[in-house]
Amino acid sequence: MKRPQSVAIDPRIGTPKRCLIIGGGPGGLIALHEHLNPLNRTADESVDVRHVELYERRAEVGGVWFFEKDNDIAKGWATPNKKTSTASSKNTPSNNGEYASNVTDAKHNGVMYTQADALKDGLAVPAEEPQKVSRWVSPAYHGLVGNVLPPLLEFAAKPISKPRLGLFPSMTETHQYLLDFAAPMRSHIHTHREVKHVEPVFINGKITSPVRWLVTSSDWSGQGETKETTEEWDTVIVAPGINEHPYYPEGIAGLQAVLDSGSKVVMHAKTYSGPLPFVNQVNKIVVVGNGNSANDICAHLAPLNSGSPLYRCGRHPSNFAHLKDERILDVASVSAVQLSDDKSSATLHLTDGTILSDITKVIFATGYQLDFPWLRVPRASLDSSPDLTQVARSDLQSASKYGAVPDIYEQMFLAIAPTLCFVGLPTCSTPLPLAEIESRIAARVYHNVLELPAPDVDGLLTSFRTKSKELGLRDDDANGWRGLHMLRGAEERRLTSYLLSWLERGQQGSSDGLYHWDERREGIAKTMRSVKEGELARLRDLRVAAGGVDGGVGGALAVAVGYEV
Numbered sequence: 001m002k003r004p005q006s007v008a009i010d011p012r013i014g015t016p017k018r019c020l021i022i023g024g025g026p027g028g029l030i031a032l033h034e035h036l037n038p039l040n041r042t043a044d045e046s047v048d049v050r051h052v053e054l055y056e057r058r059a060e061v062g063g064v065w066f067f068e069k070d071n072d073i074a075k076g077w078a079t080p081n082k083k084t085s086t087a088s089s090k091n092t093p094s095n096n097g098e099y100a101s102n103v104t105d106a107k108h109n110g111v112m113y114t115q116a117d118a119l120k121d122g123l124a125v126p127a128e129e130p131q132k133v134s135r136w137v138s139p140a141y142h143g144l145v146g147n148v149l150p151p152l153l154e155f156a157a158k159p160i161s162k163p164r165l166g167l168f169p170s171m172t173e174t175h176q177y178l179l180d181f182a183a184p185m186r187s188h189i190h191t192h193r194e195v196k197h198v199e200p201v202f203i204n205g206k207i208t209s210p211v212r213w214l215v216t217s218s219d220w221s222g223q224g225e226t227k228e229t230t231e232e233w234d235t236v237i238v239a240p241g242i243n244e245h246p247y248y249p250e251g252i253a254g255l256q257a258v259l260d261s262g263s264k265v266v267m268h269a270k271t272y273s274g275p276l277p278f279v280n281q282v283n284k285i286v287v288v289g290n291g292n293s294a295n296d297i298c299a300h301l302a303p304l305n306s307g308s309p310l311y312r313c314g315r316h317p318s319n320f321a322h323l324k325d326e327r328i329l330d331v332a333s334v335s336a337v338q339l340s341d342d343k344s345s346a347t348l349h350l351t352d353g354t355i356l357s358d359i360t361k362v363i364f365a366t367g368y369q370l371d372f373p374w375l376r377v378p379r380a381s382l383d384s385s386p387d388l389t390q391v392a393r394s395d396l397q398s399a400s401k402y403g404a405v406p407d408i409y410e411q412m413f414l415a416i417a418p419t420l421c422f423v424g425l426p427t428c429s430t431p432l433p434l435a436e437i438e439s440r441i442a443a444r445v446y447h448n449v450l451e452l453p454a455p456d457v458d459g460l461l462t463s464f465r466t467k468s469k470e471l472g473l474r475d476d477d478a479n480g481w482r483g484l485h486m487l488r489g490a491e492e493r494r495l496t497s498y499l500l501s502w503l504e505r506g507q508q509g510s511s512d513g514l515y516h517w518d519e520r521r522e523g524i525a526k527t528m529r530s531v532k533e534g535e536l537a538r539l540r541d542l543r544v545a546a547g548g549v550d551g552g553v554g555g556a557l558a559v560a561v562g563y564e565v
């Protein structure tokens with residue numbers, strides 16, 4: 001591909017010089033990579049972004065895949081500042097392999113998989129509990145292994161190595177991949193930098209045109225105290241992820257009261273840290289939901305449930321890979337929840353009239369809702385209304401409760417202020433490859449080598465209006481609004497091919513190498529579920545072979561070789 005020519009300057013974009021990327025997960029990293037890629041910019045300094053920086057609030061990049069050792073405390077399981085023996089206090093996730101219980105090495109396809117391997121892969125829990133409290137926990141958990149096969153996971157810009165064990169990369173492997181990817185861009189990456197507020201720049205009471213952005217951020221690198229800075233940026237790429245705020249289904253009688261009570265009987269998958277806390281406990285567990293996380297958790301905990309089967313509540317049979325195991329019983333969805341008098345267990349009422357009593361843990365694996373409380377954007381017209389709306393809190397009453405980004409063009413650009421765009425907003429089956437395509441578009445639009453396809457705000461609003469209409473969104477339709485950014489299979493393919501064709505219209509060859517839904521990838525996508533189910537069964541057998549919980553020896557091995565899928 002040749003270096004591109006610049007296009008006619010669009011007054012909605014202007015000639016930005018400074019671009020800020022918010023978030024250092026996969027989405028933010030690929031956005032930075034594409035911004036720095038010379039093939040996305042002309043040699044003409046007068047038309048493109050020369051200064052690009054990425055702010056990440058946590059101590060390291062990687063987003064979901066960066067599982068800090070202090071996650072456990074933040075998730076409420078570990079005890080801060082607990083004194084441990086000298087021997088165990090040497091153990092951290094990054095050094096040697098002492099385990100919380102007697103884990104034995106396991107043989108896998110004739111290859112010895114040792115305790116130390118498991119610890120290194122992040123599949124085992126170190127003997128010592130971590131000491132710090134994480135401010136922003138990852139929704140990941142011990143033993144998390146991806147559910148997307150490498151060809152659909154990796155960026156085209158960098159192939160991921162073959163997983164050491166099994167077919168799906170582990171959390172540690174995926175994180176290492178992202179660290180390697182970030183390495184050459186370090187001078188542009190600022191960790192410990194939290195974005196606290198973003199809003200348009202006003203001059204004399206009016207928003208600038210093109211819209212520029214005022215960004216306030218805090219520096220958390222020191223001890224405790226943070227230093228706030230406010231800066232102006234010409235363009236902002238928002239990539240903070242979509243797994244921050246737990247979503248609980250509407251209409252479950254008594255649920256809010258239970259959550260308000262602070263009871264530990266009911267929890268969300270975001271705070272699930274792996275099976276270890278369930279080991280050597282009397283467990284009667286209910287998992288609400290049957291998507292990927294719910295099914296992972298069921299596969300982990302089924303062997304640790306005491307006596308009765310582990311109940312999995314769903315409105316319909318699971319569409320996602322799951323372990324076929326008689327210890328997991330599918331039941332109807334929950335209609336009411338109530339704590340026992342001593343608050344140590346719960347009773348659940350299901351929609352088909354079934355009552356489940358003495359439940360020791362109810363885990364809601366029911367997804368997340370969007371909310372970016374730090375982001376305020378204009379709606380309506382820039383001239384007539386300087387009123388700002390909190391993004392994902394649309395000014396529609398109900399949407400404010402459920403979260404969606406209104407007035408957005410093809411899940412990316414704000415129609416009224418396209419100097420701000422999102423990367424990684426949709427929920428889809430291939431988030432990294434889609435983020436890579438989005439990032440190339442963002443880089444090319446902001447470097448003035450790709451035109452926005454519609455000449456006005458109305459044109460840019462088309463895709464938003466179409467999708468809202470398709471979903472039949474009404475003010476009181478909570479689930480509908482959540483669905484605005486959820487791409488089902490066909491919708492994901494449509495968006496991908498539309499974005500690729502947009503790139504090609506700008507310059508032939510500019511989508512080369514990017515993820516296309518070609519025959520090979522369609523084939524991989526089709527088999528992914530059955531491959532995953534085979535993997536779940538294999539991992540269960542691996543635990544049995546190693547004498548883990550299924551083999552009756554003690555529980556920590558469920559974590560040690562517990563690929564969660």
Ligand SMILES: Cc1cc2nc3c(=O)[nH]c(=O)nc-3n(C[C@H](O)[C@H](O)[C@H](O)COP(=O)(O)OP(=O)(O)OC[C@H]3O[C@@H](n4cnc5c(N)ncnc54)[C@H](O)[C@@H]3O)c2cc1C
Nearest residue numbers: 023024025026027057063064146147148194195240241424
């Ligand atoms: C349990 C779980 C399992 C998953 N498994 C898979 C899988 O197998 N395969 C797959 O492809 N995808 C999987 N995903 C989806 C996952 O979301 C993507 O893989 C990917 O992490 C999305 O990248 P992102 O950069 O958009 O968001 P994230 O990974 O969430 O990263 C966002 C980053 O932005 C930072 N940030 C947020 N707000 C601010 C702020 N105000 N200031 C500064 N920084 C901020 C966060 O700290 C974080 O580091 C899984 C998700 C979860 C929760």
